[in-house]
Amino acid sequence: MRQKNPWDTDLEDAPRSDIPAxxxxxxxxxxxxxxxxxxxxxxxxxLFVFIMILGSLLLGSGSTSETDSSELSATEQAGRxxxxxxxxxxxxxxxxxxxxxxxxxxxxxxxxxxxxATADSSMSASTADTDSSGWPVDxxxxxxxxxxxxxxxxxxxxxxxxxxxxxxxxxxxLIPYTPVSETNANSWADPIVPVGLDDEALSTSVQTWAxxxxxxxxxxxxxxVGDTDTNHTYIPMPxxxxxxxxxxTSALEELEDSSQSPDTIIAxxxxxxxxxxxxESGESTTxxxxxxxxxxxxxxxxxxxxxxxxxxxxxxxxxxxxxxLSGVSVDSPAQDLTQSASPTSEATS
Numbered sequence: 001m002r003q004k005n006p007w008d009t010d011l012e013d014a015p016r017s018d019i020p021a022x023x024x025x026x027x028x029x030x031x032x033x034x035x036x037x038x039x040x041x042x043x044x045x046x047l048f049v050f051i052m053i054l055g056s057l058l059l060g061s062g063s064t065s066e067t068d069s070s071e072l073s074a075t076e077q078a079g080r081x082x083x084x085x086x087x088x089x090x091x092x093x094x095x096x097x098x099x100x101x102x103x104x105x106x107x108x109x110x111x112x113x114x115x116x117a118t119a120d121s122s123m124s125a126s127t128a129d130t131d132s133s134g135w136p137v138d139x140x141x142x143x144x145x146x147x148x149x150x151x152x153x154x155x156x157x158x159x160x161x162x163x164x165x166x167x168x169x170x171x172x173x174l175i176p177y178t179p180v181s182e183t184n185a186n187s188w189a190d191p192i193v194p195v196g197l198d199d200e201a202l203s204t205s206v207q208t209w210a211x212x213x214x215x216x217x218x219x220x221x222x223x224x225v226g227d228t229d230t231n232h233t234y235i236p237m238p239x240x241x242x243x244x245x246x247x248x249t250s251a252l253e254e255l256e257d258s259s260q261s262p263d264t265i266i267a268x269x270x271x272x273x274x275x276x277x278x279x280e281s282g283e284s285t286t287x288x289x290x291x292x293x294x295x296x297x298x299x300x301x302x303x304x305x306x307x308x309x310x311x312x313x314x315x316x317x318x319x320x321x322x323x324x325l326s327g328v329s330v331d332s333p334a335q336d337l338t339q340s341a342s343p344t345s346e347a348t349s
Contacts, residue, residue, distance in 0.1 A: 076109050076138065079166040083109075083140035083157045090172050091144065098174060100148035107141045112158075135160045137169065144174075152177040187268040187293060187313050191250035194299070196261035199246075202304050205296060206244050209306035210271050214240045218330035225321065226305050232324035240273040245289075250315065261300035266315035268293050295320065 072080060084106055091101045114134070140157045153176050158169040212224035216239040225234060246269050251262035270289035293315035295308040308322040 072109070075161050075166065079109060079138050079140060079159045079161070080106055082159060082166050082168065083142060086157050086168050087142050087144065087155055087172050097172075098144060098146055098153065100146050101144050101153075102147055104143040104145050104152070107143055107154075109138050109140045112137045112139055135162050137161070138166070142172075187248055188250055188266070188315055191248065192252070192254060194249055194251045194262050194265050195259065197249075197265070197299055198302065198304075201302055202249070202267070202296065202299065203244070203246060205304040205306055206246060206267065206269050206294060207242075209294065209309070210242045210244045210269075213237055213309070214242045214271070214273055224305075225307050225323075227307070227321050227324060229321075229324070231326050232321065233326075233328045233330055234323055235325065235328075235330065237273075238275075240275050242274070243272045245270045245272075247291075252316070263298060263300050265296050265299045266293055266318060267296055268312055268315065293318065295322075 084103065088103050090097060091103060114136075138159050138161060140159065142155050142157070144153050144155050145151065146153070153174050155172045155174055157172045159166040160169045209224050212221045214237045215221065216236055218234055218236055221234040221236045222232065227234070246267050248268040249265050250267075251265050253262075255262060269292050271292060272287040272289050274287050291312035292309050293312055294306045295315070295318040296304050297307050297320060298304050307320045308318045310318055310322075
């Protein structure tokens with residue numbers, strides 16, 4: 001026999017909306033609604049704060065170095081200041097230990113074990129640093145330069161860390177940087193020497209780019225680059241006469257056939273810029289070169305073209321038309337660097 005469903009009968013009594021709900025069930029439902037409202041509002045905020053904290057921690061961990069002064073102990077920081085002052089006073093001595101010597105930077109500090117610790121390898125590092133025969137010693141390394149020749153030197157200062165403060169153990173030393181001929185120094189690691197290219201055509205393309213870049217004319221520079229996108233703008237340098245020398249070239253990848261010529265290469269170039277005031281003075285001075293890496297397309301044709309440029313060493317990362325700016329309007333030539341700024345009519349009125 002089918003059991004009667006109590007919901008089939010007419011509802012005689014029902015909760016009234018004008019009577020407040022009471023009891024444990026009503027209180028629990030109220031707390032639940034409050035929690036849901038709080039979670040809906042607070043969780044996005046907490047998530048945003050967590051992401052910001054995590055990002056700052058990751059950024060901080062990637063920007064520190066072993067010789068960062070913030071990582072030095074109090075004794076090492078005091079020694080760093082003393083080492084800098086000692087080297088500066090030493091360079092200022094008369095007669096100078098290094099003619100035209102100037103302090104460039106403090107580099108690092110190294111704790112030196114005692115001689116007995118070095119002889120007895122079984123001695124612990126902590127025992128070596130606090131040997132009863134004397135105070136521990138730190139050696140600070142700094143860089144100095146002879147400005148007359150540009151030669152760089154390491155200088156090291158030994159400091160004894162007494163129970164009070166570090167004291168200087170000896171006068172600084174001088175160790176020259178390892179000399180490297182500029183002809184042996186590469187702008188890029190493992191360059192791939194291109195073959196079968198027309199050196200004259202490459203030189204012409206680089207000269208054309210440099211003249212447009214140092215023209216002060218944005219339209220001329222875009223034409224030289226050959227960018228067909230009308231929304232792209234290129235920012236030129238102020239006008240100057242230029243002469244360009246190609247210092248090195250490299251293909252961007254190995255070709256299966258080593259006898260083939262690459263269609264895209266990078267080049268390290270030196271631009272000698274002669275500014276108008278220098279040109280008009282009549283003085284025969286040699287301009288200081290400005291270095292660039294440039295990306296050249298159609299390198300294996302009769303009309304190579306520079307399409308991107310950057311600082312020396314950036315060649316492997318350059319991408320075609322990477323200097324283009326979108327949504328930027330350049331209406332007037334770049335400012336002449338040789339002209340002094342003059343007040344505007346608004347400022348003088």
